[in-house]
Amino acid sequence: MKKIEVCCGGTCLGRKSDEIFDYLQEEYKDTDTAVHMCSCLGRCKKGPNILVDETQVYHYSKNRTIKESIENNEGEQYNRYDNEEKLDLGSDFLGDL
Numbered sequence: 001m002k003k004i005e006v007c008c009g010g011t012c013l014g015r016k017s018d019e020i021f022d023y024l025q026e027e028y029k030d031t032d033t034a035v036h037m038c039s040c041l042g043r044c045k046k047g048p049n050i051l052v053d054e055t056q057v058y059h060y061s062k063n064r065t066i067k068e069s070i071e072n073n074e075g076e077q078y079n080r081y082d083n084e085e086k087l088d089l090g091s092d093f094l095g096d097l
């Protein structure tokens, strides 16, 4: 079973991550993939962001749908608990707190 989390922190939501959430929920509704919302992933500048299986982060792209990107394993490595260097503190990350 795959787990997809769509960031609905302030920055990603401002970039319409709620529409991505709706899209992915519809696409995966009859599968064993669970689609949830989550809080800020600390990558605001690249958002809207989507986390898959807590290890791969995907950024919205106009070139492919998020679903195509996920199915092609095009995400970047992500560790929720070991990402101090990757946190996007220079932008509006703190605005989500």
Ligand code: FES
Residues within 6 Å of the ligand: 007, 008, 009, 010, 011, 012, 013, 039, 040, 041, 042, 043, 044, 047, 048, 049, 093, 096
């Ligand atoms: S609000 Fe989505 S990564 Fe920060």
